[in-house]
Amino acid sequence: xxxxxxxxxxxxxxxxxxxxxxxxxxxxxxxxxxxxxxxxxxxxxxxxxxxxxxxxxxxxxxxxxxxxxxxxxxxxxxxxxxxxxxxxxxxxxxxxxxxxxxxxxxxxxxxxxxxxxx
Amino acid sequence: xxxxxxxxxxxxxxxxxxxxxxxxxxxxxxxxxxxxxxxxxxxxxxxxxxxxxxxxxxxxxxxxxxxxxxxxxxxxxxxxxxxxxxxxxxxxxxxxxxxxxxxxxxxxxxx
Numbered sequence: 001x002x003x004x005x006x007x008x009x010x011x012x013x014x015x016x017x018x019x020x021x022x023x024x025x026x027x028x029x030x031x032x033x034x035x036x037x038x039x040x041x042x043x044x045x046x047x048x049x050x051x052x053x054x055x056x057x058x059x060x061x062x063x064x065x066x067x068x069x070x071x072x073x074x075x076x077x078x079x080x081x082x083x084x085x086x087x088x089x090x091x092x093x094x095x096x097x098x099x100x101x102x103x104x105x106x107x108x109x110x111x112x113x114x115x116x117x118x
Numbered sequence: 119x120x121x122x123x124x125x126x127x128x129x130x131x132x133x134x135x136x137x138x139x140x141x142x143x144x145x146x147x148x149x150x151x152x153x154x155x156x157x158x159x160x161x162x163x164x165x166x167x168x169x170x171x172x173x174x175x176x177x178x179x180x181x182x183x184x185x186x187x188x189x190x191x192x193x194x195x196x197x198x199x200x201x202x203x204x205x206x207x208x209x210x211x212x213x214x215x216x217x218x219x220x221x222x223x224x225x226x227x228x229x
Contacts, residue, residue, distance in 0.1 A: 044220060044223040045207050046220060047220055050218065059215060059217045060216070061119070101169045101170075103169065103211050104166055104209075105164070106169070108163040108165070109163065
């Protein structure tokens with residue numbers, strides 16, 4: 001079964017850090033572009049970061065540049081998002097997703113909630 | 119990079135057709151045939167419905183179709199069914215540093 005399972009979300013104070021993980025199974029993870037997408041409560045989807053299959057290219061939305069870092073370990077079939085200097089506006093459900101069809105996210109995890117609050 | 123523009127809501131009766139527009143710029147929708155559409159029922163993860171403007175992944179009903187003209191892409195749902203009630207988001211590849219951008223989202227209501 002093709003599956004993505006996120007973990008690592010939770011409650012963190014403003015200025016704090018969290019590391020999200022995403023475990024992949026059932027598909028050839030090492031050949032997929034991977035992505036983190038977030039959705040603030042009651043709001044729309046926002047593309048956060050992308051990473052090339054070999055990790056050599058990474059792209060970020062402007063609002064997280066310099067604070068978030070996307071990485072992957074193909075040997076462990078895992079994707080990560082290191083989030084530093086967290087702000088209230090980073091509060092959202094974070095989904096990991098895979099680009100299996102051309103320029104489209106065809107594999108999604110169930111999401112993990114990140115709440116930034118004092 | 120600004121979000122692509124979608125109408126906040128559309129509605130239709132069962133069996134009718136509805137069309138959702140997705141307006142971008144010459145930096146995204148207008149320059150690339152890399153538009154995709156996602157369906158998100160309440161409380162669930164998004165699901166891919168259309169990729170590369172008009173292609174359907176395996177398992178997506180042919181009631182769902184996509185098209186593009188200039189800077190605007192469209193998703194049409196024909197023969198609307200109760201199970202189609204959900205939020206729908208478009209997305210496009212973009213020349214900006216983000217590489218991808220989502221639309222603002224459209225709530226489809228089946229009357």
